[in-house]
Amino acid sequence: MSGLSFNDVSKRFGTSTVVDRFTLDVAEGEFVALVGPSGCGKTTSLRILAGLEEASAGQLLVGARDVTELPARDRNLAMVFQSYALYPHMTAAQNIGFALSLQGLDKVTITDRVQRAADRLAIGHLLERRPKELSGGQRQRVAVARCIVREPAAFLFDEPLSNLDAKLRGTARVEIARLQKTLGITTLYVTHDQVEAMTMADRVVLMDAGRIRQIGTPMQLYHHPVDLFVATFLGSPAMNLLAGEVRHDRGEVRFSAPGLDLRLPETTHCAPGPVTLGLRPEALERMPTAPDRIALTGVVDHVEHLGAETLVQFAVQGSRDASMTARIPGGWPVRAGAPVTLSAAHVALHLFDATGSAVALHFAGSARASVGQRVPA
Amino acid sequence: MTVALKIGRVSASRNAQLRAEAAAGYAFVTPALILIMVLLIAPIVVVLLLSLTDYQLGALEWSWVGLANYSDMLGDRIFLRSLGNTFIYVAIVVPGSVVLGLLVAILVQERTKSKAIYQTIFFLPVTTTLIAMSVVWHFLLNPSLGPITSLTRALGLGEFDVFGDPDLVLVGLAVIGIWQLVGFNMILFLAGLTAIPRDLYDAADIDGADGAWDRFARVTWPMLGPTTLFVVVTTTITAFRVFDTVAVITRGNPQGRSDVLLYTLYKVGFQDFNMGPASAMTIAFLVFVLVIALAQAFLIDRRTHY
Missing domain, CATH: 3.40.50.300 (P-loop containing nucleotide triphosphate hydrolases)
Structure with missing residues (x-):
């Protein structure tokens, strides 16, 4: 050996x-x-x-x-x-x-x-x-x-x-x-x-x-993941991606896409320009929005009940063709056609620049490992 | 009561449907069945019946002679000699054309660009008419005019009258037989070689069987089992049917040393017009072929298919 x-x-x-x-x-x-x-x-x-x-x-x-x-x-x-x-x-x-x-x-x-x-x-x-x-x-x-x-x-x-x-x-x-x-x-x-x-x-x-x-x-x-390829290859359902733009506005780093304007953590090291925002399906949770979270509102498109968990596909409000998949606990009642608001912790966000490389959202020692766990509101 | 009636009615209509299906089935098989009967079974039955008579081609009268033709045949020197010659011929042609066919297939298989050319060249003899080719071979091996004789003479090996020498004549005919069969066997072996998964050679490489001989003995040869069996059987049957070369080149000479089964049968039937004895020989011939085919079907087939 x-x-x-x-x-x-x-x-x-x-x-x-x-x-x-x-x-x-x-x-x-x-x-x-x-x-x-x-x-x-x-x-x-x-x-x-x-x-x-x-x-x-x-x-x-x-x-x-x-x-x-x-x-x-x-x-x-x-x-x-x-x-x-x-x-x-x-x-x-x-x-x-x-x-x-x-x-x-x-x-x-x-x-x-x-x-x-x-x-x-x-x-x-x-x-x-x-x-x-x-x-x-x-x-x-x-x-x-x-x-x-x-x-x-x-x-x-x-x-x-x-x-x-x-x-x-x-x-x-x-x-x-x-x-x-x-x-x-x-x-x-x-x-x-x-x-x-x-x-x-x-x-x-x-x-x-x-x-x-x-x-x-x-x-x-x-x-x-170091880039978009790795991010999308691993994980099923695949990571949700939103194409948009980073801009710096009065000391805040903001992500904007058609109909969307989200505040990113201040620690985001990203020059203004086109980016892709990535969110794992399990990062989208039914949690009230908070300063360290981003919220997405939309209409439920399709629901897959897998028993222990439920996959919810929803069209993001305002964004014309952005469809996202959320993985939520199976017990929660969801119906197609109903409005839904889900939020994701900042630590669960992924950001990729125009070349597809990952952008650091956090300083070293990031709390990314806590993804999937409940972050106290 | 109504229930019972209903069941009765249902099964009655079911029966009618089954009958209709069976009738349709028979209707579909009938044409093929008639063809098989007329073209295959009937001639064999006719030959079988003829072999029990003293019928002469063109004769108006004939009578049953029972098994006399068969007992005559078994005591007939010429028949036994031609049977022996046929076996010798088969014993040379089968190993020769199978081994050469395999060798050529392996060599051709490893070519990449020139594979198609070699395949065509080696397959050419199969497509030729053996009667015409017999004339060519006869000339090539002619003791006074043939180029092969000039070659052996120039090399100081002396002259060979292949078709005039009682000891060489069967070998000469067998060489032509091999020449004609190698290409066909090569194609069959090539098909067999292509079907061997590459992974097996990779596994053999890793296991330590990576020499050319090891690869052949441990993987190629066992995997070619079914192909080899098929090639041996078809070659044996083809060799058993040797006729063209004998009829064109030697006509059984010299001294009957190239008399083979089908040629003797032909002489008895169509030169002497003795259809009875000829039919008996045909039956003997059919029995040999049948035995070979059965051997393939029942004895070895099961052991070589994985």
Whole structure:
């Protein structure tokens, strides 16, 4: 077991750059998720580390060892593929033990290690079956067992849950996360599913168009997105956005959009000009307005009762086509067509300048972490 | 009472509907069924009946001879010799064209830009008429005029009269057979190769099977199981039917060493007009083909499909 490092790794196909100066250090035992829209270069980065693709530039380390030039087999990494890539002509046991038999270990050792790996994943009774006789979830477990049996330096996962149905995906997510913690093994996990990234990883790397947009803990990315891309990629329903303008008026920083004029905190470091105001759905609360809050009034457009919570879509008054979604506790009665006033704490606001970069609304040590909690009125 | 009546009425109309559906179903299958009967089953039945007679082509009288044709056939030196020759021919052509077809498919598969060109070149022999090509091969291997003979002579290997040498004639015919089949087998193997998921090779790379031979033995070959089986069966049946080259080039010579099943059958039936014995041989031929097909369907098929 050891850490992993990408140093300035790039991958070019002809003139297009698929991975652009990718730099990442994964600590020993850490679980890092690579997430981003399809085609963002996350899978290519993983395959470069695995040795399945050659890097056009840069350096790869497994532990302290430079593996950039080594073939895949000598990198001591194990990988779970999206398709699981189980050998259909071999039984589960042969699939799991394949790498060990290629290493020339004796039969008794292989059988023993295969059995232990299978037991850990509760597939000990399925070892004699071939992949086609296994369900999707069981195949996925065989693929994971094939990884852990080798006791590799690190696990690489390439969208391992995307072929499972929603319910199974939930359980498998928990199991993989738990297994990773028990074994304490360094893990790099590629997914396009933000829920997987947020719930499983110690740190999340958000990629777009071959570049890293932000690296941080799930909460850092959620509460302190560095730009509009990160802000809108994470979170479901997505962050509400309002296009408008910042102006400075008699010592106050104000945000104005058609039909709207809101006072922003004085600490906002923003030059006058076009901006985008961002508000998470859960930041909109049924709270009386206060000096450290902004209030939005509108008419309820559509209501989705999810039980524990209710999603309320409303048209912001005065603003012609600004529709917002609020996530409020499920018990509150809301009807379509009714007027509604919701407010959001200043600490829950996000502001992005014309280039899409986040603007600091608060000084260091911001209370953003308290988003979602009730702020005493 | 009314309820019972209603149920009775409902089930009556249900029955009528089922009958109508069944009738429609039969109406739809009938044309195909008639074609199968007329084109496939009836000729086999006719041949089967003929094989039990002493019918001569054009004769006005014939009589039942029972299984005499079959017992004669099993004691007939020429028939047994042609059967043996056919087996030798199949034993050379099947491994030759399957292995070469696979080899060519793997080599062609790895080309990117020139793939289509190579595919076309190797497939060309399949599209040619074997009768015409037999004439060309006959010339190429001609001991006095053929360019191949000039080549072997120039290389100091001496002259080969392939089609005149009793020990070489089957090999010569088999070479033509292989030449014609490689392209077809290549196409089938290419289809099989394309169907192997790339992920399996990636997994094999990571597991440590990354040499060319390891990849072939551990992934490609097992994954090609169903394709290989299909190729072997179709090739065997095609090879079993060897006729054109023999009829054009050797006519069973020298010394009957190139007599093959279909050629002997042709001679007995259409040169000697003995339809009875010829029909018996046809049935024997059909049985061999059937056995091969059944072997595919029942024995190996299940084990190689994943």
